[in-house]
Every structure is written in C-alpha cells, then in structure tokens.
Amino acid sequence: MNQALFIVASAIGIVTGVVALLVIVSKARSDRRTLRWGRRQRVLARRLEAYLRGERIGVSAALGDGVRKRDRPLVEDLLLRRILLSTGEEAGRLKAAFEELGLVSAYLAQLERRGWWHRARAAENLGLAGAARAQDALLKALEDENAEVRFRAVRALGRIGDASVMPTLVLTLNRPDRFSTIRIANVLVARGPDILQAIIESFDQFAPRARVAALDVVAAVGTREVGDWLRERLGDADRNVRSRAAKALGAIGDLFAGPRLVEALGDPQWPVRAVAAKSLAKLRYAPAIPELCNALRDSEWWVRANAAESLRSMGLEGLSALESMLDDSDAYARHQAVFMLEEAGVVDERVGDLLDASNRRRARSRNFVDQVIESGQCGRLTDLAEEHADLQIRAFLSHMLSRDQATLEARQ
Amino acid sequence: MTNLQWLIDAILAFNNFIIFYFVSLNSIYLMLFVLSMAAALRMARENFFSDSQQILESDLTLPISVIVAARNEELTIVETIRSLLRANYPEFEVIVVNDGSTDHTLDVLASTYGLRKVDRVAKRSLETRPVRSVYGSLSHPNLILVDKEPGGKPDALNAAINISRYPLICSIDADSIIEEDALLRVVTPFITHPEETVAAGGIVRIINGCRVEDGVVKSIALPGQGLPILQAVEYLRGFLAGRLGWNAIQSLLIISGAFGVYRKETVIRAGGYSGTTDSEDLELVVRMRRMLREEKKRFRMAFVPDPVCWTEVPTTFGDLARQRARWHRGLIQTLWSERTMLFNPRYGRVGLFVMPYFLLFEMIGPFIETLGYLAIVVSFILGSLDQEYLVLFLAVSVFYGVFLSAAAVLLEEVWFRRYPNWLDVAKLLVFSLAENLGYRQALSLFKIKAVWDLLMRHRTWGDMTRIRFLPASDSGKPSR
Numbered sequence: 001m002n003q004a005l006f007i008v009a010s011a012i013g014i015v016t017g018v019v020a021l022l023v024i025v026s027k028a029r030s031d032r033r034t035l036r037w038g039r040r041q042r043v044l045a046r047r048l049e050a051y052l053r054g055e056r057i058g059v060s061a062a063l064g065d066g067v068r069k070r071d072r073p074l075v076e077d078l079l080l081r082r083i084l085l086s087t088g089e090e091a092g093r094l095k096a097a098f099e100e101l102g103l104v105s106a107y108l109a110q111l112e113r114r115g116w117w118h119r120a121r122a123a124e125n126l127g128l129a130g131a132a133r134a135q136d137a138l139l140k141a142l143e144d145e146n147a148e149v150r151f152r153a154v155r156a157l158g159r160i161g162d163a164s165v166m167p168t169l170v171l172t173l174n175r176p177d178r179f180s181t182i183r184i185a186n187v188l189v190a191r192g193p194d195i196l197q198a199i200i201e202s203f204d205q206f207a208p209r210a211r212v213a214a215l216d217v218v219a220a221v222g223t224r225e226v227g228d229w230l231r232e233r234l235g236d237a238d239r240n241v242r243s244r245a246a247k248a249l250g251a252i253g254d255l256f257a258g259p260r261l262v263e264a265l266g267d268p269q270w271p272v273r274a275v276a277a278k279s280l281a282k283l284r285y286a287p288a289i290p291e292l293c294n295a296l297r298d299s300e301w302w303v304r305a306n307a308a309e310s311l312r313s314m315g316l317e318g319l320s321a322l323e324s325m326l327d328d329s330d331a332y333a334r335h336q337a338v339f340m341l342e343e344a345g346v347v348d349e350r351v352g353d354l355l356d357a358s359n360r361r362r363a364r365s366r367n368f369v370d371q372v373i374e375s376g377q378c379g380r381l382t383d384l385a386e387e388h389a390d391l392q393i394r395a396f397l398s399h400m401l402s403r404d405q406a407t408l409e410a411r412q
Numbered sequence: 413m414t415n416l417q418w419l420i421d422a423i424l425a426f427n428n429f430i431i432f433y434f435v436s437l438n439s440i441y442l443m444l445f446v447l448s449m450a451a452a453l454r455m456a457r458e459n460f461f462s463d464s465q466q467i468l469e470s471d472l473t474l475p476i477s478v479i480v481a482a483r484n485e486e487l488t489i490v491e492t493i494r495s496l497l498r499a500n501y502p503e504f505e506v507i508v509v510n511d512g513s514t515d516h517t518l519d520v521l522a523s524t525y526g527l528r529k530v531d532r533v534a535k536r537s538l539e540t541r542p543v544r545s546v547y548g549s550l551s552h553p554n555l556i557l558v559d560k561e562p563g564g565k566p567d568a569l570n571a572a573i574n575i576s577r578y579p580l581i582c583s584i585d586a587d588s589i590i591e592e593d594a595l596l597r598v599v600t601p602f603i604t605h606p607e608e609t610v611a612a613g614g615i616v617r618i619i620n621g622c623r624v625e626d627g628v629v630k631s632i633a634l635p636g637q638g639l640p641i642l643q644a645v646e647y648l649r650g651f652l653a654g655r656l657g658w659n660a661i662q663s664l665l666i667i668s669g670a671f672g673v674y675r676k677e678t679v680i681r682a683g684g685y686s687g688t689t690d691s692e693d694l695e696l697v698v699r700m701r702r703m704l705r706e707e708k709k710r711f712r713m714a715f716v717p718d719p720v721c722w723t724e725v726p727t728t729f730g731d732l733a734r735q736r737a738r739w740h741r742g743l744i745q746t747l748w749s750e751r752t753m754l755f756n757p758r759y760g761r762v763g764l765f766v767m768p769y770f771l772l773f774e775m776i777g778p779f780i781e782t783l784g785y786l787a788i789v790v791s792f793i794l795g796s797l798d799q800e801y802l803v804l805f806l807a808v809s810v811f812y813g814v815f816l817s818a819a820a821v822l823l824e825e826v827w828f829r830r831y832p833n834w835l836d837v838a839k840l841l842v843f844s845l846a847e848n849l850g851y852r853q854a855l856s857l858f859k860i861k862a863v864w865d866l867l868m869r870h871r872t873w874g875d876m877t878r879i880r881f882l883p884a885s886d887s888g889k890p891s892r
Contacts, residue, residue, distance in 0.1 A: 009811060012807055120457075301535040305535075379545055
C-alpha cells in the first residue's frame with residue numbers, strides 16, 4: 001500500500017514537473033522563434049519591396065536564389081498581409097507572386113486535406129491570392145461538412161468570383177442552418193452594387209430571415225435604381241421586410257420614397273413606423289413634418305424617439321415644429337421636444353436672447369423659456385441659471401425658474 | 413479508548429469520503445482542462461483568420477451600449493472610461509451610472525469629459541431607483557452619465573439598460589480596462605451565430621502590476637505582492653481551464669460581470685439584473701438560461717478567451733475575504749432561487765450536471781475541504797492518523813491541485829502568451845504551488861464565512877480599497 005501511494009504521489013509530482021518544464025520550453029521556443037523570424041522577415045520584406053517596385057521580374061529572383069523551405073511560411077505571411085492593403089498594379093504583382101511560388105497550387109491541394117482548418121485556411125488564402133482558377137474548387141467547398149470552411153469559400157468567391165457565381169453566393173443566404181446570415185451578408189456587401197441584380201432575382205425564393213438579410217445588403221450597397229423595387233417591398237405581408245425596406249429606402253436616399261414612408265408612419269406594426277420615421281430624416285422630407293409631430297405621440301417609445309430625432313435633423317422647419325410641440329398635451333412629446341431642442345442648441349440660444357435689445361427676440365425667448373419650464377424638463381435651464389457667462393442672464397433665468405416653479409406649485 | 417472508537421471509526425469513514433470527494437472534484441477539473449485544451453486548439457486554428465477588420469467596417473455589425481455601474485470609483489473611473497472611449501468598434505455608446513457615490517466620482521467625470529446636464533428621455537423597461545440627472549458630453553457624443561439614487565450595482569445596471577439605445581449591452585466593471593479590440597472580438601459569437609447567441613463573455617485578467625496610460629495597458633507584468641499573483645494563477649485556472657471547458661460543452665453558467673455582452677431584449681425579458689442576490693452576473697445568466705429553456709428557444713452563451721478585460725484585484729486579505737464571501741453568498745442565493753432547475757432534465761445538461769456540480773463542489777466544497785483538514789488534526793490528536801491516508805490526502809487535494817494550476821499556466825503560455833517576461837512566467841509557476849498550500853484553504857474559510865453571513869442576514873457589498881492604475885511612466889508604488 002505504501003509503495004502504491006508513493007507511486008501515486010510521485011506520478012502527480014512528476015507530471016506537474018513535466019508541465020512546468022513544458023511551460024519553460026514553450027516560452028523559450030516562442031521567444032527564440034519571434035526573434036529569429038522577426039530578423040529574417042525584415043530581410044525578406046526589403047527584397048519583396050524591390051519586387052513590388054518592379055526592380056526584379058520574378059519574385060523568386062527578388063527574394064534570393066529561390067525561396068528556402070524554411071523561409072516559405074515567412075514569405076507567405078508577408079504576401080498575405082500585403083495583399084490585404086494592395087490595389088492596382090501592386091495587387092497584380094502579388095497575385096503573380098502567389099502563382100510563381102506555387103502557393104495557389106498548394107492551397108488547392110490543401111482544400112482536399114482532412115483537417116478542417118487546413119481546408120478553411122486554403123479557401124481563405126485562395127480568395128486573398130486572387131486565384132481565379134480556384135473558382136470551381138471553391139464552389140465545391142460550399143458543401144464542405146465544416147461551417148468555417150464553407151464560410152471561407154463564400155468569402156473567397158466573394159473576392160474572386162465572376163458574375164456566374166453571384167446567384168450561388170446570394171442563395172447561401174437562404175441556408176441559415178449552414179451559413180451565418182450576417183457573415184454572408186458582409187461578403188455580399190463587400191461585392192458592392194454588382195450583387196443587387198442577383199438579390200432581386202432570387203428574393204422571392206428566400207425564406208423570411210434571408211429576405212431581411214438581403215434587404216440589409218441592399219441598404220448597404222443599394223443605388224437609387226432599386227428604389228422602385230424597395231417601395232414595392234413596403235407593401236409586403238412580413239413586418240420585418242417592410243421595416244428593412246423602409247430602412248433601405250432611407251439609406252439609398254430614394255427621393256421618391258417620401259410619400260410612401262409617410263404612409264408607413266401609419267403602419268400597424270411599430271418597428272415599421274419607427275424605421276420609417278428614421279428614414280424620413282435621412283431623406284430630409286419636409287412634407288412629413290406634420291406626420292412626424294403626430295408620431296411624437298405614438299404609443300411606442302421607439303417611434304416617438306425616432307420621430308423626435310427626425311424632426312431635429314430637418315433643419316429650421318423641424319426645429320420650429322419641435323418648438324410648437326412644447327405646449328402639447330402629451331407629456332412625452334413635450335419632453336422629447338425639449339431634449340431635441342437642447343441637443344440642437346436652441347435652448348442655449350434662446351436663453352442668450354432673454355435680455356436682448358430687440359423686443360421681439362426678447363419676448364420670443366421668454367415665451368420659449370416659460371414653455372420649457374412648464375414642460376417640466378428644466379435640467380439644462382437649471383444648469384444655465386448657474387453657469388451662463390452673463391451674470392444678468394443667470395439672475396433673470398433664476399428668477400424665471402423660481403417664479404414659474406412657484407406658479408406650478410400653486411397650480412398643483 | 414474504546415469510548416472513542418466510534419469517533420475514530422467515523423473519522424476513518426469520513427476520511428475515505430474525503431478522498432473520494434477530492435478525486436471526483438479534481439477529475440472534473442481535469443476533464444474541464446482537457447476540454448479547454450481542445451477548445452484552445454480550435455480557437456488557435458480559427459484565429460488564423462482575423463475578421464476584426466471586416467466586423468469593424470461592416471454596416472451590419474450590431475451596435476453596443478457599454479454600461480458601467482460606478483460607486484465611489486474616483487481613482488479609476490477616468491482611466492476606465494478613457495479605455496472604453498478608445499474601443500475599436502464601429503458604433504457604440506458608453507453609459508456610466510453614478511450610483512449615489514459619496515466621493516468625487518461624479519465631479520471627476522464631469523470635469524474630465526465636460527459633461528453637462530441633458531433632459532434625455534428614457535424608456536423605463538426596468539424598474540430602478542430614481543434618476544437624478546442625465547449628463548451628456550459635447551466632446552464625446554457617445555458618452556452618457558446617469559446620476560441616480562443609490563440602489564446597488566444591479567439597480568445601476570438596469571438604469572443604464574433603460575437609457576441605452578442599442579440591441580447589445582456590454583457590462584464592464586468601473587475598475588476595469590478593456591483592450592482596444594476587445595469589443596470586436598467578444599461580439600464575434602453574435603456574428604457567427606446571430607440567431608442563437610444571447611450572451612458572450614471575455615477573459616478577465618488582473619491589472620495589478622501592469623502599466624496604464626490613457627486607458628491603455630502599456631506593459632503587462634505581475635505585481636510584486638503575493639496575493640494578486642495568487643489571484644492571477646486562480647483567474648488563469650478559472651477562465652482558461654474552467655470557463656473555456658464549460659463553454660466547450662455549451663454549459664457556461666457564469667459570464668463575468670467585469671466583461672460580458674448580452675442581447676438587451678433577452679435581458680429585459682428576463683427582468684434585468686436582480687438585486688436579490690449578491691452576484692448579479694451569475695444570477696442573470698442562470699435566470700436567462702431558465703427562461704430560454706422554458707420558452708424552448710435555441711440559444712448559445714459563449715466564452716471568448718481572446719478579448720481581454722483587465723481588472724483590479726484585492727491586495728489585502730480583508731478585501732479578498734469580503735469579495736469572496738460576497739461571490740459565495742451570490743452562488744448560494746442563485747442556486748436557492750433557481751433550485752427548481754437542479755437535477756431537472758427539463759433544463760438539459762445545465763440542470764442535470766452543471767448546477768449539481770456547483771451545488772456539490774463549489775457551494776458545499778469549502779465545508780468538506782475544511783472538515784477534511786480538521787479530520788486530520790483530530791486523527792492526529794487521537795493518535796489514529798494513518799500515514800498512508802495523509803499521503804493520499806495530500807496527493808489528491810494538494811498535488812493534484814498544483815498540477816491543474818500548472819496546467820493552466822501551460823495553457824496560457826502555449827496559446828495566449830500575455831506575460832512577456834521570464835520572471836512573470838516563473839512567478840506563475842511558483843505560485844501555482846503556493847496557491848494550493850494555504851491560499852485555497854483560506855478561500856474555503858472565506859466561503860464558510862459567507863454562509864455565516866447569510867444565516868446572520870449580513871449583506872454588505874464589501875467595498876474594495878481602490879488603487880490608482882500604475883501610470884506607464886511611473887516606476888514607484890501605486891498610490892491609494
């Protein structure tokens with residue numbers, strides 16, 4: 001028994017010692033590698049620069065007498081990092097370098113390897129290397145058993161694929177069990193307006209979630225040419241489609257969408273109303289101001305908040321509408337109007353006019369301050385009564401605040 | 413002597429139970445470590461792809477409201493907010509809630525960021541103590557300060573949720589600093605699994621000993637004091653060899669309040685943070701799990717070890733005792749309030765395995781461990797201490813623990829390598845030993861005290877003595 005116990009204790013001790021040793025060895029190796037790789041990579045980077053400047057015809061020649069085996073990962077790393085930042089002729093030279101060094105062929109071979117990470121890395125790198133000849137292999141990789149490999153293949157096709165792969169790429173949105181919709185949408189957005197036609201053509205085949213993601217892509221890369229199509233989507237039965245279409249109309253700046261968005265302010269579903277209010281601000285559609293004032297009294301908080309923001313962003317007309325809301329019977333509408341007028345600097349401006357030489361301006365600002373005090377949102381006014389640069393204004397504002405406070409209390 | 417025979421027999425039986433208990437506990441730790449190794453390997457393979465730039469540039473990245481509850485944090489709050497405002501993220505707002513501080517927290521924030529009162533109108537999705545004022549900043553439009561009546565951290569976080577505008581909320585402790593890309597990385601699960609992810613947490617590391625400048629950790633090092641180093645080892649074990657393992661089997665029960673991102677809509681539906689326990693982060697996660705399981709929703713909670721939040725840990729045993737007692741009270745309260753989940757197959761592996769583990773090993777463990785040591789002392793007094801038992805006990809309780817701590821350091825060194833100096837790595841290894849020779853036992857006593865506190869209905873938060881972060885240019889000791 002004693003011996004068995006000794007063995008147990010010793011075994012734990014030895015394993016712990018081995019773990020400690022592994023820690024030390026791991027640290028020593030990583031420190032050494034960092035030092036050695038850093039030095040070598042700087043040398044190779046200088047040579048690569050010469051190749052990119054066109055001083056050498058081939059990358060192998062530029063890097064020295066061929067590329068040594070142990071330098072290959074360093075060179076590959078340099079190329080991958082550089083191509084992310086390159087465009088034009090430099091990107092062309094880098095793509096040629098990938099081919100010349102046999103990296104594209106190596107990646108194609110890696111797409112067949114057992115470890116998913118090899119396949120994922122290969123797919124990603126084929127996209128970065130701009131290897132147009134990898135298109136078929138990447139299309140095949142869309143059916144890989146591993147989600148990361150499938151996504152990397154989509155990303156690579158997004159980079160290098162020609163027009164023929166667009167419908168396939170767009171349809172991956174429709175397979176949320178196989179592809180993350182946000183990640184795919186990002187790939188499609190990176191493709192730019194090229195993708196719009198494929199989305200519009202496939203839209204009816206999409207499941208509800210895919211439709212929403214597709215409309216987000218349209219919002220990000222859409223042009224005014226898709227305005228008609230988006231306006232039709234405002235009549236969709238799905239509230240998510242309607243709200244995303246409203247968002248997209250604002251995002252693409254469709255000037256003809258104003259009246260339809262005003263209609264959407266009366267949608268039975270609040271997300272549609274909230275987004276419509278926001279999009280109207282993006283379009284600066286002034287005829288919507290009366291409806292936006294009504295939306296300030298909406299039963300849903302987000303509609304009211306967005307309507308207030310929209311009015312604020314509509315310039316003088318919007319601000320003037322907000323001022324007219326200061327004596328509204330709806331407390332929330334009054335408070336939101338005060339906040340927006342504060343944010344727009346109107347409260348400070350009016351306080352500055354309290355003792356103005358002009359009778360008209362003075363009267364207007366005093367009336368305004370009275371209304372703000374009556375609204376019950378006096379945070380900024382209280383601050384100004386303590387901090388305003390003009391002593392007389394401070395005194396006058398304090399007087400107004402205390403007087404009105406007394407009146408309010410008497411009324412209560 | 414025969415009169416004492418029954419006691420000796422009882423102690424021997426208990427001793428056998430103790431051995432069984434420790435073997436079970438450490439074997440679970442070992443299993444978690446193996447799972448963590450596999451998860452770290454997978455993560456390292458996935459990390460080859462840096463998608464941060466794409467997340468940063470994308471219009472579709474979900475905006476985040478970062479929420480910070482602050483009470484008497486005048487020494488660290490400015491650096492914390494500075495680090496948050498520097499975050500590399502496309503769209504975010506920072507909402508700081510001053511929860512009735514009695515120091516100058518409000519003043520230092522107002523003067524540093526030029527805050528002024530605004531009459532912001534908030535939606536009251538969650539009930540909170542009254543808000544006194546809301547402040548905005550002209551120089552930092554995405555910074556909002558809420559000054560409210562004191563109501564505790566959960567109440568302050570709920571107030572921040574009420575005023576937040578974005579679909580994700582990220583809670584961060586007021587004495588913590590996040591790395592510039594931390595938000596980009598922690599949000600990844602919400603992008604890779606957008607439909608299911610409801611929460612994600614990042615790793616928390618200790619900032620004591622690190623140099624901080626303009627809200628950025630400029631140099632990483634362990635402090636000179638032993639107590640924070642012991643906690644550094646403990647955090648490595650807890651996060652790298654614990655949460656990473658739980659995450660691998662989709663059974664995460666804790667997302668640290670120091671750095672966690674949640675889907676706001678789910679948090680609000682679950683009722684927000686609760687003030688009924690002393691560990692609001694644990695309680696919220698368990699409650700969300702319960703709600704989502706009952707709704708039969710598919711969901712994920714993820715732990716992402718890469719994004720780093722640096723936090724200050726106690727430097728005195730008094731502070732540590734209070735902090736750990738509070739955490740343990742929170743665990744007991746949470747297990748009690750969600751007791752219907754325990755051993756209940758309706759809640760899947762969390763009900764059948766994870767919560768029972770927390771009950772049997774995390775909650776009751778300190779008692780059993782302490783009784784095990786007492787049994788040795790009593791056996792010795794009674795002259796019945798068996799040498800073989802003592803060796804076996806030390807092997808399964810202490811040496812096994814040392815192995816697991818050293819293994820966590822290995823995990824850190826192989827995959828994360830945050831400590832550049834050899835001296836720090838050596839410290840971690842030496843303190844892996846020390847952690848199991850006194851520190852862990854002290855923690856057990858603190859946890860036993862937590863039970864006493866609960867029985868006596870003591871529920872003090874236990875404010876920690878705050879220390880200013882070490883500036884990058886300073887070589888002296890931190891000032892209090």
